[in-house]
Amino acid sequence: MKFIVSSSVLLKNLSHINGVVATNPIVPILENFLFKIDSNDEGGVLTVTASDLQTTMTTQIPVEATESGAIAIPAKLLLDTLRSLPEQPITFNIDTETFGTQILTDNGRYKLAGENPIDFPKIPAVNKNLSVEISSDALASAINNTVFATSTDDLRPAMTGVYLQLSEDQATFVATDGHRLIRYRRTDIQTSANTSMIIPRKALQLLKSSLPDNLTVRAEFSQSNASFSFGPTQLICRLIDERFPDYENAIPTKNPNVLTIGRTDLLTTLKRIMIYANRTTHQIRLSLKGNALTLSAEDLDYANEANEKLLCDFEGEPMEIGFNAKLLAEMLSNMHAKMISIQMSAPNRAGIMVPADKDENEDILMLVMPVMLNTYA
Structure with missing residues (x-):
């Protein structure tokens, strides 16, 4: 399997999703990016996935490819290589039997050991019980104003995320660590149904760092997961299944x-x-x-x-x-x-x-x- 991609475009997209990759993951395969190539008449699309089991991020990049396939590539090694390369087209040659990978540049060749993509966790499905469109600026403002006040105490899991209440006339974001409480409301985010959920702090911090300006974000929620899609990027996270404190009485x-x-x-x-x-x-x-x-x-x-x-x-x-x-x-x-x-x-x-x-x-x-x-x- 072989594909050609711009080094700077690949680095930019991988940097957006690299925050998901844990330094010492429970499952070793999660130290890798999952590369999946879908070739078509116009060339091909590379879908890159990063996961820590709780949060998954994917991004899509146009590439030159003649065949489809998949491989798991060490995230840190690949990113360090790309950061040190000047802007140029780079070629990935992948042996689909051994998962050995070669990266060819204008004047260099780099060999690294990939892994079997079948071991990589599947992307969780989000049964769309509810979907809402939010401007990226409004969402970024809501995250910036609340996520800093979430708790880091794992013994109180409900407080380690931001509580989101959606209604027909507004969206309310609430964060507390027991010493302070932030309530942030927006009237330009509205839904047809009333619902509430707790979104984990890590997912919101990743979202904050990768949100572009002036773009519409499509947020979809199910009973246990939330999905945020913008441009070629999607973030899916598991919601915190706990009861949030009765903040109004405080x-x-x-x-x-x-x-x-x-x-x-x-x-x-x-x-x-x-x-x-x-x-x-x-x-x-x-x-x-x-x-x-x-x-x-x-x-x-x-x-x-x-x-x-x-x-x-x-x-x-x-x-x-x-x-x-x-x-x-x-x-x-x-x-x-x-x-x-x-x-x-x-x-x-x-x-x-x-x-x-x-x-x-x-x-x-x-x-x-x-x-x-x-x-x-």
Whole structure:
């Protein structure tokens, strides 16, 4: 079996799906890409598949080929070779009996050992119970605003993914790790049926890194799998079969104390102050009085201390509240509004961060749990 392909086109497409390949997979065959050639009168199509059993990505590349066939090729070895080659047509010669593979370039020959493609796991089928078309920009924005807040604790599997609720008038994406909660809504994603599912973090991160701009993504969902197709690429992942926490009850409704401030001003000040916070707790103190916000941090172990005052717009009773600076900074970094509002009720109740100026099709709410302030002031 033989086919010819552009080295840069092959590298670009393989880079999109390489993130699926695990470094130490349970099944050794998963260290490979599955190459499948379908030849036709116009030349041929190479379908490349990468899988880790939970997530599968495929991409299609036009090639010059005279016969059909399949082979599993070591992913790392092939990618390292392609990265070091200049742009040129390269020829793959494959022995279908031994699966030995030769890559021929303008002035070189590389031999590597392929594997029997029959051992590669089959691509899971997605019985299309529901399908929806989403713009790639809207989907990328939803992933960017939520996936960072998912949990890494495998003992709470429901929190290791993003909860997606689809309805006739909107789509709601929710992520939480127990310390913070993000609820992101879009009114330009609508379906004919009401449904919900939990999409794993890894699948969404892979999707985020490979989504092109200004393209329509076709999302299809079944009871156990989700599929996202865009251009020549498709991602299929197994959904998390767990019950997501009742997040609506965690969001406090009465928050009379409202701080409105420039997001960039708060973030840059926070980054300076958190250098002086305790290395373990990352605790910072927000003191609100009148139109002034004082951020302070102290680390008694090293006698480090810092405070800074900012002008703000504050409505409510004077109060002091403690937050984990690391979580707060990450949330502010993922928000894009110029002005933000932080709504609070009491020092032991969650704070709610929302953009002061909302976009037309999106609604974002970020909740962060407070940390107990030390009694020393």
